[in-house]
Amino acid sequence: MTPTLKISRLTKRFGEVEALKAVSLTLEAGRRAALLGHNGAGKSTLMKIVLGLIRYDGGDVTVCGVAPGSPAARAQVAYLPENVAFHPALTGEEQLRHYLAMRGESPKQAMALLARVGLEKAARRRIGTYSKGMRQRVGLAQTLIGRPRLLVLDEPTSGLDPVSRRDFYDLLDGLSAEGTAILLSSHVLTEVEARTDRILILSGGELVAEGTLADLRGRAALPISFLVRAAHAHAPSLTAAFPDAVAGGDGLLRLSCAQAEKLPLLARIAALASDVADLDVIPPSLEDIYSHFSRRDGQ
Amino acid sequence: MNRILATAISEFRIAFRNRWVSIATGMMVLFALVLAAAGAAPTGDVGVDGLSVTVASLTSLAVYLVPLLALLMSFDAVAGEVERGTLPLLLTYPVSRLQILLGKLLAHLVILALAVTLGYGSAALLAVWSDAEAIRGLGSLWRLIWSSVLLGATFLGAGYALSALARRPSGAAGFTIALWLVAVVLYDLALLALIVSDGGGAFTTQALPVALLANPADAFRVFNLSAAEAVAVAGGIGGAAGAIPLWQSAASLFLWPLAAIALAVTAFRKVTP
16 A cells, blocks of 8 residues: 655755755554654654645655645645634634635535534634634644545644643544544654654754654663662662762752663662662653754754 | 635625725715716716716726725735735645635625625716616616726736735735826826827827727726717827727727736745745
8 A cells, every 4th residue: 555645865955954854754544653853953844845835856755646735635635734824804614614615525514623623612703813722723623624644733732721632632543543644743742752653853854763752762772760769867878889879959869770771770779678768760751862863963 | 616616705704804895885985976976067068968977987986996996905815815824724725826816806806896886886876866868878887887897807916916926915015006006197197298298199199099908997998988989078098099999998908807817826826835
């Protein structure tokens, strides 16, 4: 089966600046990929090329087997721009009826779509009176029109409260189960961690890392931290046993070790169980992994 | 077709809520009534019905007002979408840029047609009310209405083109005001100056008809005045109308909207969201 999105050695220049350098990625039906990167890393540029909004200088891009931006591609791709905007004089329902007609669907579905994103009560109010989160939901509702095969979502959860975020990811789960491929960018790394199949990290226009979270964790090989709290009056003997440990002002001893030394270190601490009141093992966070990859080339 | 119609419906709604429909209609009715009242005096002396005289005055009014209304409605069409940030999303939909512009054009033409019909219609009612014979001029009133819509289409297209070229509403507003001044005010002043200095020579007989046909506003004036055989009651540039065959001014009136829309689509295609 042909992948929904296939990008190979994509290059894009804006004058002197190379916005994308030989980026390759493949996204199969029903897969969810998260695009991470600093502002200016090339995320939005990559998305606009996939949508056919801007041209590219080198490489190949196919969307659902055809050229990006062609009528056949546009009929199968839905987009949610960052900070989505609508005409303030239209109501939510009128705006969705308009978008339904643009996709050749019946405008009668507008209310049902608004209900899916929890906006049915505000449907007859002008969008000019909506909050940022409500506009974002109108934006989400229009991406659900007509079972798209590829969803391109630029910072989709910005402006949504935590409950709406969870509802939103539930919607995405449903869509990907039906075979829609999803490419999204986000700054909120913790939600990406739980809700996507693959993470892509862009830095300075290059794809610096790609894989599942477990892959990236293994490749980054970042140290694991231990926080040890000494039992009452046993701190000196613990400090003596672990000369490398750093003592914090809060009475905690901080230790770190490579992934492979985790169990031996744990065994050493366990051997001193009578000196230890409490122990926390802290794996590297997604933020740490992200920083590791995106700052690798001296940023 | 459905996409064009859906765009037109949304655009009409937006124009209605932004009071454009009432502003355009109010302006046309007000000016037409003032003209009809002022123009009622000379009837009887010139041997034509009252309505035809009113239509001749309305023609002079429409030359200024219809392009102005069209440009005011159109300057925001592309630049406004760019500024609001609504353009990138719209362009990812399976709808062509031509369809988007045709949808906007359809909505704006309906508003313009509504405004001129109500405006001219009220002036005509006034004329018929004061002189029942005026009903004979109904044909020229109808001609004035549809030719006004064509004139409006030309300036709507030009407005969309300028809107796409400027990419910012403030810049587009400046461009459209400049176009209005040049096309409907300065152009005629320049022609008048040339006629006066030429003194009935080669310019007046050879170049003037071409110059009048080349400007959609002048072609509109020439067409309505010569069709109504009301050249006698019209002064200024309109006096030259008799020298130009009717089919030529009609052709200019029909070709200009097509050229303007083609220009607008070309300019819109160059806009990168």
